[in-house]
Amino acid sequence: MKSTLLTMTFLLVTALAHAGADVTQQDITADITGTALVLDVQIQVQSVGDTTSLVMFRPTLPTEVDVDGTAVTLTPHPEYPAQLSVLTFPTPLTDGQEATVHLAMNGVPACGSVGSLACLHNATETVLLPSGVDMAWHYTGLFDVDTFLASVTVKAPTGKHVVAGQGAPASVVDNGDDTRTWTFQAAVPTESLTLYARAADEMRSPGNKVVGYLVGNTRAHENMTRAVSLAEDLLPVYGALFRELPVDEVHLMMVSPGFPFGGMGLLGNIFMGDYILDTHDYLLEQGVAHELGHSWWGNLARAVVPEEGLVLQEGLAEYSAWRALGQLQGDDVRTSGVRMNAVWYMFRRPQNRDVAPLDPDIQSSSVAIFAGYHKASTVFRTFEEIVGEEAFTRALSALTQPGATLSITSLVDEVARTSGTDLTPEVDQWLRHTGYPAVVLTTHSAPSATGGVDVTVEVDSRGAFTFTLPLELRLPDGTVIHETVLVPEDISTHTLHLPAAPLLVQADPRWTLVRDVDPLVFADVTLDGAVDAADLVEIALRSGGHLPETRREDGRYDPLYDVNEDETIDELDLEDALAAVR
Amino acid sequence: MSTPFSRVPALGLLLLAACAPTASNPPANSPTEPTPHVVTDPAVTGAALRVEPVIDGSSVTVRLVAQQLGHVFGLSYHLRYDATRLELEAPSADAQPGVLGPDAFMVLRPGAGDVALGGTRRDPRQGEAEIADGTTLATLRFRVLQARSARLDVERVMVRRADGAFTTVGVQGALLEEVRP
Secondary structure (H helix, E strand, O other): OOOHHHHHHOHHHHHHHHOOEEEEEEEEEEEOOOOOEEEEEEEEEEEOOOEEEEEEEOOOOOEEEEEOOEEEOEEEOOOOOOOEEEEEEEEEEOOOOEEEEEEEEEEOOOHHHHOOOOEEEOOOEEEEOOOOOOOOOOOOOOOOOOOEEEEEEEEEEOOOEEEEOOOOOOEEEEOOOOEEEEEEEEEEEEOOOOEEEEOOEEEEOOOOOEEEEEOOOHHHHHHHHHHHHHHHHHHHHHHHHOOOOOOOOEEEEEEOOOOOOOEEEEOOEEEEEHHHHOOOHHHHHHHHHHHHHOOOEOOOEOEOOHHHHHHHHHHHHHHHHHHHHHHHHOHHHHHHHHHHHHHHHHHOOHHHOOOOOOOOOHHHOOOHHHHHHHHHHHHHHHHHHHHOHHHHHHHHHHHOOOOOOEOHHHHHHHHHHHHOOOOHHHHHHHHOOOOOOEEEEEEEEEEOOOOOEEEEEEEEEEOOOOEEEEEEEEOOOOOEEEEEEEEOOEEEEEEEEEOOOOOEEEEOOOOOOOOEEEEOOOOOOOOOOOOOHHHHHHHHHOOOOEOOOOOOOOOOOOHHHOOOOOOEOOHHHHHHHHHHHO | OOOHHHHHHHHHHHHHHHHOOEEOOOOOOOOOOOOOEEEEOOOOOOOEEEEEEEEEOOEEEEEEEEEOOEEEOEEEEEEEEOOOOEEEOOOOOOOOOOOOOOOOEEEEEEEOOEEEEEEEOOOHHHOOEEEOOOOEEEEEEEEEOOOOOEEEEEEEEEEEOOOOOEEOOEEEOEEEEOOOO
């Protein structure tokens, strides 16, 4: 999960930098035993065309640099002197020529002063997040996808667990001086590395594939037990959907207060804010699922077009999380997650501001997360419904394979290949435009001349959307009929022939769309054209539902049942419905 | 003592009687003065709602009776009748006893030929009410408008558990025969 805000800021610089050099390998040695961080980074560079310089984030620590043994000096970038440095090669590199850039850093990182997301380094805990403008501790491409292989060797005090690279440590050596040296590999091409070391309790999943590290109370320990088990259960689900995760061990790492993010996932290494294991543990399962999902969306597959990054990495990670949780825990769990996302987007945007998820300027929008994360994840659910689950899965899987490109264009192409469906108009209306359809709906049943009944479905849809609305109709004998109607903007009427008049009509009950459904008849939440006790029962069953104030909290809120529109489903709604009956 | 041959038709008659509609007020034999009576639909097994009418001169008292509903969070049903032949009297305040608990929301909406009935507990966290077999859910009185037969049917039945699950429910209606204003 990388900062795409920076992506936009340095887009121009990126283009210049990528033309010159390709970083293929980084070998990092870190000594975290002292107050100072000591980092030694060997960067293998291969020139693409003639290269005179390499632009990198300005190292946060005092740094000495040499190229193939020749000392060089980093100079501030002329346009971004505070953020970027320029390394000028002693002699220009020719096309294909390789060089080794050596960064020797030594100093006390000012983690607190350069940004709370940057790092931690103290007696109990060291956390280095993906190298970037706040804490550049190794080379990171300036936001084009420039992947490399890596090794990370960490000398840490005995008693600290260390996680770096990808998967389990290749070796752990006791140095006999109260320190250990941990060696990790990153054998899957990556553009980000992290480092975590902490004197923490270690908890392993039943199958030993997931390891959790935490410091905390009983509640935190119980939650970490749940988390490692869930992550282990999710691995084969994600593997079957997309691609097996090419690491041999997954880590869940609790991070101390001061890291104001819920989670961050990088190819099996998941950082979790400590509050997720304690006071905010309603985030635990969805957080683990989402961050683990980033192993596929953001790591194995990375968005190549900066303005698509939020949609394709956050949106797909969130879509995948609820899909996987639904497979493990039932479709109701999935539906609740999709509903939570749709509701947050529809009703919690400040001042009703909106931005299209694929708006080129989305990163500068104050509602970027609402659109690019919450709306987009629901839109992928819509796409699944349009394309078909199996074909959509195959398309997504193809995008995570080695060599594949993750972009909206490649997604559309893969979907066309697997299903024959052209998603272009769907991408256009759902992702390149703001808003969502607001639907007012009712049904009428009348005896049919051929037996049974004709059910007329009247839909008034506002918003420039054309979409397929799933309907679920429950008949008196318990039979459930599934139908779909194609809904254009404006008023449309559809006739369904059924054996009997439905007792209960549900529009998109699985929340496959970002949509708002209201009954034409006040309080007719069963959408059968009349208000009776069945409507009260439906409302009462959802009592306690509320529009959440907090992001990612599932308030079990479905606006259909909030009859009085006060953002809470309670007795007042029942009273209004009862009045409507009379 | 019956012979083997005489037992067969006897058994057949018994089976037939068990399946046939039952008459709570058997018709008199007089050809000139038919006696008002009720013919109930065949009994259904399992969870059901039954219509149990009692004819009293020109009035009919209809009890709606629960059969094996068990645990219920909320229920909705409609009593359908021929409004040209029967007229619903204003329901009394206790037409629906509090089978779902004292603070349940209850619905009783008279309409032309249709009475919407039912109710719900307020919140699934309250759990369900257990409705004993044979419990009267509602009692309604009708006035006979025309001297003809009239059907009473329970329709659009929906019974839910607190987790939202549906209980499959059968219905048993009734026919009022020979009723007179």
